[in-house]
Amino acid sequence: MSASPRGSHKVGAAYSVLLEKELYGEVDPTVHKLVWPSTGNYGIGGAWVGCRMGCTSIVVLPELMSRERFEQIESYGGIVIKTPGSESNVKEIYDKTWELRKDPDVRVLNQFEVMGNYRFHYYVTGNTIIELAAQLAEQGIGTGKVTAYVSAMGSAGTIAAGDRLKQQWADHLIVGLEPIQCPTLFNNGYGAHDIQGIGDKHATWIHNVWNMDAIMCIDDIESKKGLQLLTEEAGWRAMIDDFGVPEADVQQMARIFGISGVCNLLGAIKTAKYYGLGRDDLIVTICTDAIDRYRSVMADLTATYGAMDAREAAARVEWIIQGQKLDWINEGTRANRTQWHNLKYYTWVEQQGKSIEELDAQKSQDWWRQHQEMVSKIDAKLLEYRAAQAVSG
Ligand SMILES: Cc1ncc(COP(=O)(O)O)c(C=O)c1O
Incomplete structure (x- = not known):
């Protein structure tokens, strides 16, 4: 699934987070400076949405993220603050936001913590998937039911959409993915990676780990070489000529993957193999952003491994796409879910000021339901707000 403004699935989440804060009086665009802690796309969304809503937008992101991310944030009028490290260095981002918070006019919109992010994907992404599954069934693809997300x-x-899908189909499977190079939930692992x-090397506050059926890990090199396969001429030729993939599908894939x-695609293949899913089982995953953000990463790949020729491209189809293995998989047993939950303690209670009572409350699905049910209240408040603006304005 892919169709987001500015080519990122994070723009809607950024909008929802800001909107909720504004409706509840926590953010006043005429006064406050917004800080968007991010590894890129939420910051791109924040810069785009925030600047259009009249706010100063500051994006805090690691210095080693792709060059295209920085350029895009600045082109929307956002201010960039670089922190040390790469994708998994989120602790450094948190430290910077605590420093920025000392300014009383700063409001930090922390995607890893705010339930507006959860709610956007639970409601909008989740219901969109349900509608799309019904449309696909009309075209003869699947039965209208989504077996796995x-x-x-x-x-x-993004994974919060699974909570909506599990309400629709009780036996629906939610599968989360991590990089092999940084398997935090999988085995308390750590490390730098390039997906x-x-x-991001921690269990986030808004992750309903009690609803997740499995964690699987994917190789970052396979994800990058897989992207090169989908986006360069030699890859297109191999898929069309050697594997019979229709040209229109190849052209579309070249546009919609980052x-x-x-990584999500490879995880979906792993999921299908692991659970023995068949033709009627619809597996949904998300095309999160696209190649426009990774040309520099692809150039580095070529500089390191050499250009991908026809033979290498065909080998990548067999090894990366067809050859996904059933290693690096942990199911969501009660013991594993407890371990995923307990990981939150170190970040959220020890470092970020949550109480043990709040953390314990997350063990009950009632806590998550209360946050889901706020969607209708927020919608009503938004309609009221717009009506009032129309009258005054
Ligand atoms: C390219 C990309 N993929 C995946 C994700 C993960 O989405 P989420 O933060 O909703 O888990 C992000 C988040 O910023 C992203 O930028």
Whole structure:
């Protein structure tokens, strides 16, 4: 699934987070400076949305993210603050935001913590998937039911759509993904990796780990080489000539995948193999952003490994796409879910000021339901606000 303004699935989340804060009087665009902690796309969304809503937008992101991200944020009028490290260095971003908070006019819109991010994906992404599944069934694809939803976590906003899908179909499977190079939930692992946007070395506050059925890990090199396969001439030729993929599909895939999108695709293949899914089982995943953000990463790949020729491209189809293995998989047993939940303690209680009572409350699905049910109240408040503006304005 892919169709987002500015080519990123994070723009809607950024809008929802800001809108909720404004409706509840926590942000006044005429007074406050907005800080968007990000590894890129939420910051791009924040700069785009925030600047259009008349706010100063400051994006805090690691210095080693792709060059295209910085350029895009600045082109929308956002101010960039670089922190040390790469994708998994989110602690450094948090430290910077605590420093910025000392200014009383700063409001930090922390995607890893705010339930507006959860709510956007629970409601908008979740219901969109349900509608799309029905449309696909009309075209003879699947039965209208989504068997599994596969999503790699950054803030763990996107994976919240799975909570909506599980309400629709009780036996629906939610599969989360991490990089092999930074397997935090998988085995408390750590490390640098290059699947930009995911794998941020902590369990985020807004992640409903009690609803996740499995965690699977994907190789960052396979994700990057897979993206090169989908976006360069030699890859297109191999898929069309050697594997019979229709040209129109090849052309479309070249436009809609970024690195974490390929990671999601590989996770969906792994999910199908692991659970033994068949033709009627619809597996949904998200094309999170696109190649326009990764040309520099692809150029580095070519400089390191050499150009991808026809033979290498065909080998990549067999090894990366067809050859996904059933390693690096942990199911969501009670013991594993407890361990995923307990990981939150170190970031959220020890570092970021949450109480143990708040953390414990997340063990009950009632806590998550209360946050889901706020959608209708927020909608009503928004309509009231717009009506009042129309009268005054
Ligand atoms: C490219 C990309 N992929 C995946 C994600 C993960 O999405 P989420 O933060 O909703 O978990 C992000 C988040 O910023 C991203 O930028």
